[in-house]
Amino acid sequence: MTVPALQLENINKSFPGTRALQNVSFQAYPGQVNALVGANGAGKSTLIKIVSGAISKDSGEILINGQKTDIRGPAHAQTLGISVIYQDFSVLPNLTIAENLFLGREFGKSLIINNRKQRERAVAMLEKVGLGGFDPDTLASNLSNPRKQMLEIAKALSLDSKVILMDEPSAVLTEAELGYLYGQLEILKEHGIAIIFVSHRIDEVLRVSDTITVLKDGRNTDFMTKEQASHERIVAAMVGRSLSREPLLAKVPPANEPILEVRDLHWGRTVHGINLSLYCGEIVGLAGLVGSGRTETAHCIFGSLPYERGEIRFKGRKVRFGQPKDAVNVGIGLVPEDRKGQGILKDINVCQNISLASLDLFSRFGVIDSKHEDRIAKRFVKSMKIRTPSTKQTVGNLSGGNQQKVVFSKWLSCNSEVLILDEPTQGIDVGARDEIYHILRSLASAGKAVLVISSDLEEVTRICDRILVMYKGTVVKELKNNQATEEILLLYSTGRGN
Amino acid sequence: MVSEKGAELILNSKNFFKRLFENKETGVIIALIVLIVFFSLTAENFLSSSNFINVARQVSIIAIMALGMTVVIIAGGIDLSVGSVMGLSGVFAAVLMMNYNLPVFVAGLGGVIVGGVLGLFNGTINAFFKVPSFIATLAMLSIARGIALLYTEAKPIYNLPDSFTNLGTGYVGHVPIPVIVMMLIFSLFYFLMRYTKIGRYAYSIGGNADVARLSGINVRRYMISFFVISGIMAGLAGVILAARMASGEPTAGVGYELDVIAAVVLGGTSLAGGRGSMLGTMAGAFVMGVLSNGLAMLNVPPFVQMILSGLIILLAVGIGMRKSKEIVK
Numbered sequence: 001m002t003v004p005a006l007q008l009e010n011i012n013k014s015f016p017g018t019r020a021l022q023n024v025s026f027q028a029y030p031g032q033v034n035a036l037v038g039a040n041g042a043g044k045s046t047l048i049k050i051v052s053g054a055i056s057k058d059s060g061e062i063l064i065n066g067q068k069t070d071i072r073g074p075a076h077a078q079t080l081g082i083s084v085i086y087q088d089f090s091v092l093p094n095l096t097i098a099e100n101l102f103l104g105r106e107f108g109k110s111l112i113i114n115n116r117k118q119r120e121r122a123v124a125m126l127e128k129v130g131l132g133g134f135d136p137d138t139l140a141s142n143l144s145n146p147r148k149q150m151l152e153i154a155k156a157l158s159l160d161s162k163v164i165l166m167d168e169p170s171a172v173l174t175e176a177e178l179g180y181l182y183g184q185l186e187i188l189k190e191h192g193i194a195i196i197f198v199s200h201r202i203d204e205v206l207r208v209s210d211t212i213t214v215l216k217d218g219r220n221t222d223f224m225t226k227e228q229a230s231h232e233r234i235v236a237a238m239v240g241r242s243l244s245r246e247p248l249l250a251k252v253p254p255a256n257e258p259i260l261e262v263r264d265l266h267w268g269r270t271v272h273g274i275n276l277s278l279y280c281g282e283i284v285g286l287a288g289l290v291g292s293g294r295t296e297t298a299h300c301i302f303g304s305l306p307y308e309r310g311e312i313r314f315k316g317r318k319v320r321f322g323q324p325k326d327a328v329n330v331g332i333g334l335v336p337e338d339r340k341g342q343g344i345l346k347d348i349n350v351c352q353n354i355s356l357a358s359l360d361l362f363s364r365f366g367v368i369d370s371k372h373e374d375r376i377a378k379r380f381v382k383s384m385k386i387r388t389p390s391t392k393q394t395v396g397n398l399s400g401g402n403q404q405k406v407v408f409s410k411w412l413s414c415n416s417e418v419l420i421l422d423e424p425t426q427g428i429d430v431g432a433r434d435e436i437y438h439i440l441r442s443l444a445s446a447g448k449a450v451l452v453i454s455s456d457l458e459e460v461t462r463i464c465d466r467i468l469v470m471y472k473g474t475v476v477k478e479l480k481n482n483q484a485t486e487e488i489l490l491l492y493s494t495g496r497g498n
Numbered sequence: 499m500v501s502e503k504g505a506e507l508i509l510n511s512k513n514f515f516k517r518l519f520e521n522k523e524t525g526v527i528i529a530l531i532v533l534i535v536f537f538s539l540t541a542e543n544f545l546s547s548s549n550f551i552n553v554a555r556q557v558s559i560i561a562i563m564a565l566g567m568t569v570v571i572i573a574g575g576i577d578l579s580v581g582s583v584m585g586l587s588g589v590f591a592a593v594l595m596m597n598y599n600l601p602v603f604v605a606g607l608g609g610v611i612v613g614g615v616l617g618l619f620n621g622t623i624n625a626f627f628k629v630p631s632f633i634a635t636l637a638m639l640s641i642a643r644g645i646a647l648l649y650t651e652a653k654p655i656y657n658l659p660d661s662f663t664n665l666g667t668g669y670v671g672h673v674p675i676p677v678i679v680m681m682l683i684f685s686l687f688y689f690l691m692r693y694t695k696i697g698r699y700a701y702s703i704g705g706n707a708d709v710a711r712l713s714g715i716n717v718r719r720y721m722i723s724f725f726v727i728s729g730i731m732a733g734l735a736g737v738i739l740a741a742r743m744a745s746g747e748p749t750a751g752v753g754y755e756l757d758v759i760a761a762v763v764l765g766g767t768s769l770a771g772g773r774g775s776m777l778g779t780m781a782g783a784f785v786m787g788v789l790s791n792g793l794a795m796l797n798v799p800p801f802v803q804m805i806l807s808g809l810i811i812l813l814a815v816g817i818g819m820r821k822s823k824e825i826v827k
Contacts, residue, residue, distance in 0.1 A: 367694050
């Protein structure tokens with residue numbers, strides 16, 4: 001094999017209380033996609049920070065093109081030819097494409113920027129990444145996520161980077177937009193760039209990677225080339241055991257009477273006459289593409305969006321929730337898609353997050369019985385297997401999977417009977433994901449009605465007893481689990497069924 | 499060889515210090531102790547019970563307002579109108595007393611209620627018309643002051659009865675009544691923020707209003723009630739100030755909002771919302787009081803005092819910011 005463009009040898013890094021990396025090695029070869037895979041907390045982010053120069057290693061060696069180097073800071077990393085593209089892009093929305101591209105190194109000798117020259121260079125860079133035809137004066141805020149990503153890649157190329165690290169690049173893209181990303185990877189490979197591709201989506205890693213390095217608990221657990229790699233091998237290295245992919249379905253039929261019925265629901269231009277029924281004891285999937293109106297449907301039911309037309313019945317009675325409080329009071333819980341923005345309070349501890357929706361249950365005259373509160377929280381930490389040092393831990397310090405379990409606990413502690421989950425495992429690694437599936441199934445078995453919105457077709461076919469496929473604001477197809485395959489689901493969710 | 503129990507004790511004490519330094523109030527409390535020690539050593543008459551009582555009385559009015567302000571700031575808002583609200587409340591109480599001959603107690607209560615009503619207005623504008631609290635209360639700052647000046651034709655209302663001024667100048671034992679009021683309010687708010695739903699919801703809404711709303715909290719109603727609380731405290735402070743000056747001054751409390759916010763921020767409460775404490779605010783108010791008292795005793799010229807106060811606020815908040823960054827990392 002050729003000399004790696006970037007090579008890390010026996011890197012160690014400790015933080016107070018934890019050894020984040022122990023003798024970790026990693027190579028990135030030019031013209032290849034080098035995947036870095038691991039569950040949350042495996043040490044991926046620490047490694048990324050070391051490569052980007054954000055933090056320094058404790059010991060170990062870094063070699064660039066075979067030459068021993070030290071990365072002394074983010075700016076130094078850039079001069080060494082390393083660019084990092086973060087999940088939440090560093091594109092400034094209020095600047096134009098050209099201004100973004102040359103931010104901090106504007107053309108022109110004095111204070112005045114040579115806009116004409118900058119624009120010309122921008123056009124050339126944009127063509128390289130397939131954004132030709134875009135006016136460099138377009139405001140970056142007008143670009144879609146995949147286009148923003150392309151802009152970042154163009155910026156990296158214009159910096160003459162030899163190593164481009166992409167942190168979970170697919171996390172912000174929809175299924176349909178992934179094509180753009182894969183195209184970009186090909187272009188970068190042609191340019192001889194060493195790509196470091198950080199991800200925990202195994203199928204995607206298998207699809208795009210040439211080499212795969214797996215980390216677990218801060219150590220290397222496996223390295224494989226494209227030819228050697230398989231789904232099972234990656235999972236085994238990530239979680240230390242193999243996971244079943246068998247469907248997890250209801251063993252008994254659901255209740256006879258629906259607990260929640262939605263008839264002909266309309267909201268704005270995204271929800272067009274939704275009909276659905278939920279029964280206690282089952283998990284129903286709401287599949288479809290991003291933008292098909294699934295999230296909006298959930299928020300209409302929950303009272304956080306005001307629907308214009310239609311009817312919602314809860315236990316046979318007609319209801320209309322003016323605000324989420326009303327839905328919560330009858331026993332509906334919503335686990336929102338945007339966990340950090342809408343699900344958890346990151347500065348507040350585990351116990352207080354869990355009790356947020358149910359304080360009425362353990363307070364008298366507005367005074368909280370904190371012993372009772374903590375007892376309930378401890379019960380959920382145990383039953384949900386939330387990995388936290390104590391119930392007093394700040395939720396922002398937990399991993400994504402554990403944060404999500406805290407959100408579940410919040411709704412279970414107020415005895416919700418209907419749970420609506422919007423992309424419950426987004427950004428959560430395989431191990432924790434599997435635990436969440438088992439939790440959801442046990443909730444359904446305990447008599448809850450569960451509605452799961454998911455873009456992950458594998459997830460839908462694994463845990464949902466019934467699947468509703470949405471397309472352009474309506475439910476176009478209902479399938480039993482045994483009728484659903486990923487192909488059929490994709491067909492209906494793109495409007496090509498029937 | 500350390501016994502198991504001994505090892506545990508050592509560990510616990512380590513945790514104790516770690517937790518102590520993670521607490522955002524620690525910085526301001528240390529600053530307070532440093533200032534007290536410094537002035538005790540340099541200013542001759544600083545270290546005496548009569549001086550401490552004096553400082554506490556000076557601090558009490560700002561502290562009462564700052565406690566109410568803390569609730570609003572923790573919930574992610576701000577109340578710039580407190581100075582004007584206190585002015586109008588004092589005038590209103592004086593008017594009820596002098597022009598309408600209402601009993602002193604009723605008139606005082608009337609002043610406090612005016613504060614609450616103005617707070618209700620602030621909160622409603624903020625919650626229902628989605629006007630940012632900075633703007634809504636900035637407008638109220640102007641409106642309330644204008645009403646006070648208009649009604650009194652900018653003339654103070656003098657000669658308030660002794661039974662009223664007692665509230666500002668009287669003592670119970672050796673302790674001034676305003677200090678007692680401040681301690682009662684502090685205890686109440688300390689309890690409110692730690693052990694009640696309204697306190698918990700203030701932290702939650704300030705942490706992330708979306709999460710709070712989607713957890714079934716009536717965010718608008720609570721936001722309004724936080725502004726009412728702040729208004730009531732400003733009203734109470736206004737009535738006490740009028741009692742101390744024995745007159746309803748339409749210009750009372752001009753610029754107080756800045757001292758109040760400074761005390762809150764010094765106490766480690768985050769202007770971004772979601773974090774802060776009543777203990778910190780009290781310490782913050784006392785830092786400012788001790789500072790001005792000590793500097794005056796050292797015969798530092800008043801204008802130099804202003805510069806030094808500003809620098810010390812920068813220093814204290816700067817240290818707090820650095821610490822919180824380290825925790826984030």
